[in-house]
Amino acid sequence: MRPFTYQRAATPAEAAAAARTSGARFIAGGTNLLDLMKQQVETPSHLVDVNHLGLDRIEPTSEGGLRIGALVRNTDLAADQRVRRDYGVLSRALLAGASSQLRNKATTGGNLLQRTRCPYFYDTSMPCNKRKPGSGCAAIGGFSRNLAIMGVSEACIATHPSDMAVAMRTLDAVVETIDPAGATRSIPIAEFHRLPGNTPQLETNLKVGELITAVVLPKPLGGKHLYRKVRDRSSYAFANVSVAAVVADGIQRLAFGGLAHQPWRVERAERETRPEAIAEAVLAGARTTKQNAYKLRLTQRTLTSVLQEARA
Amino acid sequence: MSNPSGTKPFTITRRDLVVSGAVTVAVGSGSAHAQTSEPKAKVSRASQPTMPVELIANGTPHRLTLDPRVTLLDAMREHLNLTGSKKGCDHGQCGACTMIVNGRRINSCLTLAVMHDGDKVTTIEGLGSPEDLHPMQAAFVKHDGFQCGFCTPGQICSSVAMLGEIRDGIPSHVTRDLMAVNYSDEEVRERMSGNICRCAAYPNIIAAIREVHEGNT
Numbered sequence: 001m002r003p004f005t006y007q008r009a010a011t012p013a014e015a016a017a018a019a020r021t022s023g024a025r026f027i028a029g030g031t032n033l034l035d036l037m038k039q040q041v042e043t044p045s046h047l048v049d050v051n052h053l054g055l056d057r058i059e060p061t062s063e064g065g066l067r068i069g070a071l072v073r074n075t076d077l078a079a080d081q082r083v084r085r086d087y088g089v090l091s092r093a094l095l096a097g098a099s100s101q102l103r104n105k106a107t108t109g110g111n112l113l114q115r116t117r118c119p120y121f122y123d124t125s126m127p128c129n130k131r132k133p134g135s136g137c138a139a140i141g142g143f144s145r146n147l148a149i150m151g152v153s154e155a156c157i158a159t160h161p162s163d164m165a166v167a168m169r170t171l172d173a174v175v176e177t178i179d180p181a182g183a184t185r186s187i188p189i190a191e192f193h194r195l196p197g198n199t200p201q202l203e204t205n206l207k208v209g210e211l212i213t214a215v216v217l218p219k220p221l222g223g224k225h226l227y228r229k230v231r232d233r234s235s236y237a238f239a240n241v242s243v244a245a246v247v248a249d250g251i252q253r254l255a256f257g258g259l260a261h262q263p264w265r266v267e268r269a270e271r272e273t274r275p276e277a278i279a280e281a282v283l284a285g286a287r288t289t290k291q292n293a294y295k296l297r298l299t300q301r302t303l304t305s306v307l308q309e310a311r312a
Numbered sequence: 313m314s315n316p317s318g319t320k321p322f323t324i325t326r327r328d329l330v331v332s333g334a335v336t337v338a339v340g341s342g343s344a345h346a347q348t349s350e351p352k353a354k355v356s357r358a359s360q361p362t363m364p365v366e367l368i369a370n371g372t373p374h375r376l377t378l379d380p381r382v383t384l385l386d387a388m389r390e391h392l393n394l395t396g397s398k399k400g401c402d403h404g405q406c407g408a409c410t411m412i413v414n415g416r417r418i419n420s421c422l423t424l425a426v427m428h429d430g431d432k433v434t435t436i437e438g439l440g441s442p443e444d445l446h447p448m449q450a451a452f453v454k455h456d457g458f459q460c461g462f463c464t465p466g467q468i469c470s471s472v473a474m475l476g477e478i479r480d481g482i483p484s485h486v487t488r489d490l491m492a493v494n495y496s497d498e499e500v501r502e503r504m505s506g507n508i509c510r511c512a513a514y515p516n517i518i519a520a521i522r523e524v525h526e527g528n529t
Contacts, residue, residue: 003360006380006426031422034383035403047380049427075416079482084490095485099506100474102404104416105423235485235505 001037008049012178012213018048020180020209026050028071029105031098032114039122041115041131055109055213058082064219067176070109070212074164075100077108087217088225089244093167096229099236109212112165112175112192113204116158116261117238118147129155130200145291146240150260152287156200160193160262167227167244169255169263174216180209186216193262203261223248224310229257230302241298247310256282256299275304365429369394370438380426385409387425388435396436396465400508407507410466410473411435417473419506436465439472447527448472451520459511467507471521474503475528495525 009015019026023045027033036042055069058080066082077083078094098106120126120138127136139147139157147157168189175187193204206212226245231237242257255265269281279300286296360379367374367384369392376391385402388394388411397420400408404419411420412434420433440446448468451457458464481493486502493499500521501514509517 001381004380005361006363006424008429027424027427030424030427031404031419034422034424038402047424051427075477075482079480081491084483088490091483091490092485095483095487099407100477100484100503101407101410101417101419101470101506102422105418235502 001034002040002043002045004044004047006047006049008052010052012050012053012055012211013182015048015050015053016178016180016182016209016211018046019211021046022208024048024209026109026211028107028110029073029102030110031102031105032110036115036122040124041122050109050211053213061216065217068108068215068217070107070214072108074098074103074106074108074111077164078103086220087167087171089170089227089246090164090167090217090225092225092227093163093229093242093244096227096239096242097163108164108215111162112212112215114161115203117161118158119143121158130158130196130203133199133201140289143291144289146238146258147289147292148260149286149288149292149295150256150264150283151195151262152260153196153198153200155198156196156261157289158196158200158261159258160203160260161238162263163227163229163239163242163257165189165193166242166255166257166263168215168217169265170244170246170253171217171221173218175212176214176216177206177210178213179207179211184213189215189263190265196261200261221246221248221251221253223251226306226310228302228306230298241295241302243299243302243306245306245310247307254278254282254303259295259299275307276300278307279303363426365426367392367425367428368430368432370434371432376425378425380424382425383421384411384413384423384425384428384433385420388420388433394435394437397469398462398465400463400466405508406463406466407470408463408466410470410507412469412473415473415476417470434469436468439468446472447524448520451523452517455516455520455523456513457517457520458509458513463507463509463511467504467509467517470504470507471500471517471524474500475521475525477503478525497522 007018025044027047028050055071057069059067061067074094078091084091118139120128121131126138129137148159173189175192178184194202224247229239229242231239239258244255246253252270255263266282269278272278362377363380365376365378374392398408400406402421404422409419409421410417413431440449448471478495483490483493484502486498487493497518500518
């Protein structure tokens with residue numbers, strides 16, 4: 001690890017103000033950031049510890065939803081009685097990710113901000129436009145079996161690895177933030193993560209020093225909540241493809257993981273009924289490599305299976 | 313073995329040896345901030361700003377002054393001589409470093425010691441001793457829940473905390489009804505997936521955990 005200075009912030013405003021310089025990073029659970037720092041993929045000069053900001057509660061909103069503090073641990077969010085009962089897709093997605101040890105540390109805000117697991121992003125001896133803009137992409141034409149097929153660019157075919165964010169996309173969650181000047185704003189999760197384009201190093205629409213303070217869930221949709229994750233082993237692995245589904249009277253919400261640089265949801269596909277038609281709309285414009293073309297059929301088949309269960 | 317006096321037991325650590333051997337160019341009094349833009353620079357340990365931190369290690373408070381880069385795992389192993397917890401992958405993938413912090417099992421390799429000021433940290437040394445084994449330690453011995461033993465301290469810390477998670481009703485990926493959490497071998501296999509055993513002692517680990525669970529109910 002490169003040297004850094006460390007500061008424990010006491011309030012969200014203090015934390016955001018302390019992170020106004022480009023070399024600063026927030027640290028919450030640290031399970032992704034510290035790993036990247038050991039590899040020297042991330043080399044922050046200053047760490048702002050946000051673990052003691054009082055953002056670790058889940059509270060009801062006046063609209064009948066839930067406000068999840070950014071520092072709520074993945075374990076606590078998945079186990080919350082209201083989340084289990086009313087937002088089952090979110091509990092299921094969280095429990096499908098990582099290991100118990102990691103979920104005990106990892107936070108709601110940090111989960112949204114985790115970096116891709118593309119092997120070339122981690123390997124500092126290889127080109128990677130995300131790690132070193134302009135250096136090229138070793139994944140295109142390289143080991144791309146688990147990389148993106150939707151919304152990709154010539155610069156990057158990395159995926160966003162989160163399961164939690166995929167479930168939040170079906171729920172139309174809203175991310176709340178505070179910036180270094182103390183201004184707050186709400187960002188719909190659909191507008192939170194970016195596609196790679198020519199700037200794959202920019203993964204979200206957060207500004208420098210902007211701190212996630214909470215994620216708000218609208219009032220419950222009811223219906224059936226499913227999260228199906230297909231992976232290379234039955235536990236503790238990232239998704240090849242995952243499907244989050246909320247199916248209720250007149251409601252069919254579907255989001256996909258393992259396909260893109262962001263949770264992938266195509267709203268107009270949700271008007272279709274037949275799984276094949278839905279998959280066709282969701283996967284329109286796909287750009288595959290030889291190694292990851294299997295994701296097209298896998299997505300359709302996983303979706304078909306999920307819808308059979310949801311409509312049963 | 314733990315160090316009852318609470319003082320740093322070694323006058324020279326392996327880290328000191330490695331650092332003194334490796335450093336050819338010591339960066340002098342420049343700030344840590346400035347050094348990050350100089351990839352070739354070797355870093356002198358003495359030039360790093362250190363920070364005070366108190367860890368309650370297996371019930372005993374220890375005051376340490378640490379480089380902020382020191383992980384909780386390295387603080388416990390190299391500064392408090394609690395070498396039961398093992399460094400396997402050092403990337404949160406193997407679980408050999410699992411400790412119980414404020415009642416929760418975590419990967420101690422993926423967290424900084426300075427983030428744990430005042431925290432209660434339990435390692436294998438805090439669960440039991442050779443003369444007075446924790447029931448989970450005794451069950452691992454009885455059921456041959458290991459071969460080489462490298463992953464065992466992490467497996468045991470993890471399994472003790474894991475039974476607590478089931479008792480607290482925390483669901484898992486294989487829990488069919490999210491509102492009803494019950495013990496089963498399937499649940500244990502899923503919940504222990506963050507602890508890898510290259511000797512593949514898994515069936516015996518499951519048997520050891522089952523025995524402790526049945527003894528508790």
